[in-house]
Amino acid sequence: TRTCFSILLNCNRKAGALFMSRFIEEFYYGNIDPQARSTKENKAVQKQMEVLMNNEDLLTNALTDKPKKWFLDYVNAWGVVNGESNLDSFIMGFRLGANFAYEAFVSTETPFQDLLKE
Template identity: 35%
Template sequence: MKILEEFWYGNIQPNERDVVPNSRLAKLLKLVAKNEENLAPMLSEDAKGVFEKLKDSQDELSSMNERDSFVLGFRLGARFMLEVMEDMDVPFIDG
């Protein structure tokens, strides 16, 4: 199946990726979880609520940044392709 068909059928999820065991990302994720576990008993109930809101806001910000980076990267790749194809005899591009 071609990539556009895969995308159409929802088989391509650019925002999902596997975490490779023992990779730097996996180690950082474990460190974050460990630090959260260590911090939780030190916080009052009010502070825990504020901390949860902070994490939610940080997650939303990260998601927006990842989306924007994906869009910018995709656009840059499309510009590369347009430039590469500029001098080619392609019927759908005026040049």
């Protein structure tokens, strides 16, 4: 299969613009989901996720009243902070990739001047 990068490398600007508009459209309609990932290949992470889930269940069942509310407030707050952190990382990664693409395919700025073009 061809990657987005290989397609951009092998096409002119007009075709690249057409590809990009299709890519953005596919992303908009949810046909490209960068978050659809699995830990099935990473047994260490999968094991730690099971530890987290099991301990959350044990603590939720063992605690009562105020300590249970405190714990659930902690879990929910951590979920919000973790989600916002993941969103920030996604945005920054997307911007970094866009800057790489701009530099590679659009920008003609370089530190030195081409003497052969004169």
